[in-house]
Amino acid sequence: MSVRLKLTLSYAGFLMLAAVLMFAAVWLFLLRYVPDRALMISADDPTNGVFPVRSRLLDVFAPRAAVVLAFLLLFGLVGGWILAGRMLAPLTRITHATRLAAGGSLSQRIRLPGRRDEFRELADAFDTMLERLEAHVAEQRRFAANASHELRTPLAISKALLDVARSDPTGDVGEVLDRLDAVNTRAIDLTEALLLLSRADQRAFTRERVDLSLVAEEAAETLLPLAEERGVTIETSGDITPTSGSPALLLQVVMNLLHNAIVHNLPARGAVWVNTSVRPGTVLLTVENTGAQLAPELVSTLTEPFQRGSERAHTDHAGVGLGLAIVETITRAHDGTLTVTPRPAGGLRVTVELPAESTHTDW
Structure with missing residues (x-):
């Protein structure tokens, strides 16, 4: 049976049950609380006694009660069908949108009007x-x-x-x-x-305790020759920043950020600053660099795959255009957030915020 039919039968059944209980209460009231003298007076022959009168009263009451019950049953079925249809009307719109989405039309929206309910x-x-x-x-x-x-x-x-x-x-x-x-x-x-x-x-990695400050120092030491080759200085600072995740993937995050900061920098005397800090419940990794001034519209697209910026796409270390996209994906897989903003003096400020790990034991 459909849900609408089930609701209709439920409404009608509840109405019939209420009616039967009401008639039963009326009959018990007549039997128990109506005085016998009232029944005798109302009888044609007062010598028949109370019990014959009650029997005649039942003969009159029962057929009329059956007619009322039949009417209530019909009324409950029709009214229940209409009410169920009105109650389930939003489901029809939701079902229609679901079928369109299953067919590939993801632009369809329900936009259900009315008051906020389930x-x-x-x-x-x-x-x-x-x-x-x-x-x-x-x-x-x-x-x-x-x-x-x-x-x-x-x-x-x-x-x-x-x-x-x-x-x-x-x-x-x-x-x-x-x-x-x-x-x-x-x-x-x-x-x-x-x-x-x-x-x-896909988050297919095993979580371990990781100190982002140590990961930042390792990445800076690894990329120091590239920085020296391009005349860029690297400064690292900050506190112990314990978090949980994949050491290899988090190292990839810092490596990508540092590599981008070194490559996309000033032609000479550029600088990169790496800082780690702790906030209540989270840890921060911030990488800043000098460089050309970037428009906010361009910066907002840099985390998309293969977006390098028009002025940066043809350098000798341009990469494959997935650096920040990989950083954002790894950060999101670690339940963190990535923020990229242009520096007023030129260059970028990239902040990775990750959940902090409890420090009950020594590192």
């Missing part, structure tokens, strides 16, 4: 889910398109180099091999970045 809360929650799902699908489609484009580029370059080598057998084979090696290295880096992004998004 159905309104369900519809609003469903609209919110559709909105997030639509945004996620759109993001995945953009990511797939960008990834295909980025992977196609080194393959096309490799094919062009091979075609040139075939057409000119007397050419410099060493130069061709060097260029092929560089192109293939870029393709490998891009593939590894995509795999890392996928693993981080």
Whole structure:
């Protein structure tokens, strides 16, 4: 049976039960509380006694009660069907939107009118889910398109180099091999970045206790040669910042942030500042660098995959355009938040906020 039919039968059954109880109460009242003298006076023959009068009263009461019960049953079925239809009308809109979403139309919204009740809360929650799902699908489609484009580029370059080598057998084979090696290295880096992004998004890692201050020092020491090569100084400071997560992934976060801060810096005498701090319930990792002034509109897109900024896409260390996207994915997988803001004097300030880990034991 449908829910509407079940509700109709429930309404009608409850109405019939109430009616039966009411008639039973009336009959008990007549039997128990109406004086016998009143019944005798109302009888045609006072010599018949009380009991024959009560019997005649039952003969008159029962048929009329049965008619009323039949009417109430019909009224309960019809009224219950109408009421159930009105009560379940919002579910019809929700079901329609669900079927459209299942068919791929994620732009459909219920937007249920009326006062806030259980159905309104369900519809609003469903609209919110559709909105997030639509945004996620759109993001995945953009990511797939960008990834295909980025992977196609080194393959096309490799094919062009091979075609040139075939057409000119007397050419410099060493130069061709060097260029092929560089192109293939870029393709490998891009593939590894995509795999890392996928693993981080699936949260397929084991959580351990990690001190972000130690991770920051390790990343700074590792990237110090690159900073010295580009004339950039690195300053690290801060407190012990205990958190929980994957040491390898959190190291990747700091490495990506530091690498971006070094590469996208001033041509000379640039600086990078790394600071760790503790707040109630959270720990912070902040990476700032000098550099060109960036528009807020550009900064808001830097965490999207393959977004490097037009003025930064052709440098010798431009990377694959997944640095901040990987940082955001890993941060989100660790239940944290990533904030990217432009510095007034130029450059960026990137803040990673993660849940703090309890420090009952010594590090």
